[in-house]
Amino acid sequence: MTARVPPAPLTQKFLDTIKPGAKQVDYPDGFLRGLALRSSPGGALTWVLVKRLPEGVRRIVLGRYTGQAQQAAPVDRSHFPAGYQSLSLKQAREEAARVLAMIAEGRSPAKEKELAKHVRAVDSALGSFRDLLHDYVTFREAGSEKRAAAGERQIKEWNRIIALLDNQAGAILDMPARDVEPAHIVALLRPIFHHGTARPTSGRGSGGRRSVDGAQGAADKVQTFLRAAFAHGLSSEHSVARKTARRYGLVHNPAAPVPREAKSTPGTRALSAAELRQFWWSIDQVAKVGPVMAGLLRFTIASGGQRAHQLAREPWASYDTQNHVLSLVDRKGRGGMKRVHLVPMTSRMVGILKSVHLHSGQNKWPWSTSTRAPIDIASPASAVRYFLKSEHAFIDGVPIAPFTPRDLRRTCAQIMQAAGIPDIEADRLQSHGVAGVTGTHYRNNPELYLPEKKRALDKFDEVLGKILIGKSNT
Template identity: 25%
Template sequence: MGSFTAKKVQSLIREAKPGRYGDGNGLYLMIPRAGTAYWMCRYTFAGKRRGMTLGKCSHLSLAEAREQVVETQKVIRSGTDPLTERKREEKITISTVQDLFDDWYQELERRLKHPNIPKRVFERDIAPAIGIMTLDSVTPMDVRAIVRKVTNSGRPTIANDALMYLKQLFNHGIKLGLVTYNPASAFNVNDAGGVEKSRDRALSIDELSYVFAVFKENRTSFTRDNYLACALLVVLGVRKTELTEAKWSEFDISNEKWNLPGERSKSGFGIAIPLPPQAIAWLEELKIRACGSPYVFPSRRSSKQPYMGKDTLNRAIAKLFGKEPGKKLQPENRMGDIAEFTVHDLRRTCRSLLAAEGVPGHVAERCLNHKLKGVEGVYDRYDYYEERKQALIKVADLVASIIDAD
């Protein structure tokens, strides 16, 4: 019998003095500097000292921990390293596509800046079809069905992404020795959304005038929040989510400035964005509409996230073009003959308006929070704040009468 009693263990945990306390027979109570107390079994295998955690004290009693040590010693006597055995058992628990994704996601969290992007594609377009299937039962036909369904829903870029994530997911399974074959490997972009062409759509002043008039005419489906979001995107040239996920705490209205933090910027660099008077007026209206929310564009429906959804603006614009994904009966096209555009094209429109107003290229690029390339980017730490302020005021003056027209 060891030297611990249940009372002694509780007393040590309460004292919370960091250290390793032995019960004998290789069982130790571990009290870390931070975190909760846990049990550890120390043993020697093939001449090497090893340590294996057994579980948190809150989940495992002293008697149960002692039982586990006895079992561990039986495994050692049979000539097997308990740690190797545990890893093998963990591997067996990855049996479905969902299990494999959960394991892969831990790697994505370490590696990617935005691991939520593949997670969203998996949860929305892959898991409903094959999430509960065992790894070896997924066939190329299943992969094709997923990719076709996404392509047919009018999302070719997401179809390409879904295919890419399926390939990477099953490659992760091959790496772990769980499958020997990748059912997505033979497919390429031509089987999914096709080769993506670089877009260069920017709206002219006439087109902007027409588009904002259509937005206004359709107030019931195209909300005032959507309208003001599009106005700000044209005038400030920021990326969609940089705006739609913004918090009021980032805005310094009295100094006519928006401090966009680096962790929310695609470039990874924070930037102070000068706000023209028109943008200030739109933000003041949004502040009233936000009804005390910390977000500039709070979610108007009950959802997991507290701000406007990633697809909200694009779907609202697509609907005006007579396209609504997932609905058999398509709405009426209210945009007429104007060429289709997406939310990102409004950022590109800002860039072309800057050029039309004679703003130098390096200033326009900084307005869009692009890193300057080459030698200029390395040596030019000057942020062109005043030049950017004048440039954005020019754009705002150019389009304000269109946007604010009744």
Template identity: 25%
Template sequence: MSNLTDLEVKNLSEDSYKTESLGRGRGAFMIRKRGKSYQAFYRYWRGKQKAMVPIGSYSPPRTKASGLSLKEIREKATELATLRQQISPQDLKEYLEQQEADRQQQAEEKRRQAEIESSYGTLEDLCTSYLSDMEIKGLKSVKTVRNALNLYCLEAFPKLAKAKARDITPDDIVAIIRKMMEQGITTTCNRVRSYLMTAFNYGMKADHNPRQLTEHGKRFNIDFNPVMAVPKQADYERVRDRRLSDDEIYDMWINVHQGKSSWSPVYGLFVRFCLACFGNRPEQLNDVKWSDIDFRMKTLRFTDFKGKHGTPKKRIIPLTPTALDILEQVKSVSGDYSWPFSTSGKTPIRTDNVANFLRAYNDWRSKQLKEKNREVPDTWTQKDLRTTATGLLTRLRIPKEQRYLLQSREDGSVESKHYDHDDRLEEKWDAAMIYDDCLQKIISGKASDTLVDLEHYRQIKGH
């Protein structure tokens, strides 16, 4: 049989067809006309039954219809005939149907894997989820951590921010820290490393946290923490030990408003309150509400989020006469507010504003000393009040256990890790009154180097 021509196919009548043999035992291809379209098939026999495998649409020459030319149909039919011989005795149509089923299954698996992959969170998603968890826990450091991660990681490395968290490598962490070092940043390098370390540790557990999946809908599938392989720079850790002298405490108490005289007196009173409350952390005292103060029992309660895992711990400290006097003064400003140390009544003052307030005082103090040709000491911050208070407590020979109770430090006991009930309040009062007596002498200009022995004080108190 001669080869089909385009003219023969074109002249087909409605629902008729033409065939072309591919050789003995190799089957044939046929083209059938249906309406205005032409469909091509590969035809072969399996036993006494005819089998048809679709090839595609035929497109006559010089037409705009999409489809295959007669030559292309012939080539495809020849390929099918050859394949039929290669897979024999398996049936061609069954083989092709199985191939199509396998292809669809593979496509579905690929789609499913792509869907799973798209559900994996990026480094940016990980940081966002971690920061959200910090906010839920009420951690005060969330703002600092957010600013650092945004500045040094997400904004500095936008491509890395969009990479899957599970694909982040130690080399990526090194790149982040290295860039900071090249910019002359030292201590903050270790801080950012610590934030990333904690974020990845959080991400490794987050996949099994129903709340995280509900609120963020992202999985991270992190197999290992890439930050672990990047060492901390020990020489970048500067241990600050700035303690105010008695003269500096006296001057601060009298002149702390000189730097920002236009600011609310609440700021100066807050600085004094931090020292009067044994150097407890500003961010904790700042959040205290009037409802946390028991004026009858002369105590103050607050929640300490500092420490491993940020587990909240109840704390209670005595309010000495000095601390109570400060609260009486601040009542005239914020007595109708929820917080003693508030200027708006809507929120407590911000500790970064306190930092600015003290910076202005330090500048004023330095200027005064320079004008008098006196030595200018290093500036100090609100955090140095804690070190100063510790120095005073140590100087007064108050035992470590009582110091820890007053300053809300953990002493390693189970009790201190979770609670700080008033059943130890008497111990605190003994140490608190010695401390307050010393502080009163300093701020009145009557400081003495005489040391006070706590046991001796208790014996005097008992008489």
């Protein structure tokens, strides 16, 4: 009986000569037992591994052969098949050896193939970086039990940032969110930090011009947005309450290691008594500053430095001139949850409201020049700039140093400090209230703080009155 001659190892030269025939033919590889190249009549060349398994002899398809290796990226070697689009002779031997090792470990190629198919399906459904950003904006727009819905202006700004990043580096936003690394976040922020970005053509901060020498503050804001979006993706990945079924498979927050590097420039500007007096009596004489805006700025001061944007968004119904109480909605703080902030009103404040009523009484809001909406929150800052450019911004021929509406709030705080008003009462008046669990669950009745707020405001109004008639330079 003639001994069976083992097949010779396959060579590249031999593989190049294979032509399709009338029947299917397997060409075994003598180098690795069980490996063969199958030639089909239609011309397809396929690597197979013939192996006896508990369920019988099986021909395990490893992949195609096209003469050149075409590797998918990335290749997953934890399952079968590994993810190659085609296998060269060398890769076929490596893949066959790997599959044989899996079988020796008791793992079934059929089950591994099914698992790999499932993993690929899940991976193909993973959301992109762009999807994650839009999902976060949608989440913030709707709000939640723990976090108030973001305002229209904030939503618009976030969408502007997404459009900016898409235009700047759309390829990064196309990436699966799971694959984004800190280096990609840096690549998005670096051009903004060093070279700046074009400002919006309308609304707050508009001007349509490009920042000079970079925009460090803008880069920090974008970093904060990206970090929040990934944090949302990590925390909500398995939430059944989510409206979208899209998954991201995030394992870390790539924006977290990237530091915020803009230099902090906290404001310290406070107006002197002479500057405050000059501003109060002349703001309504400045070109481009109407009586409603002048009234709002005066009311901001008279109220002890309330935030102008909070005053502007409240309707007439919030200004109770009979009981001398103003009801504001404070959304400041983490989460932006609504909190009622009651402010007592002095006769000076009521007088300002009565004069403004002649101009905006027909509108829903006191601080409005139309029936459609209150004034834009950027308008007070513009009015102050108009004042500083006018002939009224001088004292004894010396120009008044620049300031902003926020500096008016700081000025009021310092007036209260100089008048001996306790810090806790001044903080209450300016809505620096009790924070945390204590303020939320126990000391949460705003009416209980009205007496101390009124005490602080009455003392402040007394000093303000002296400043405005030139009897105090405190």
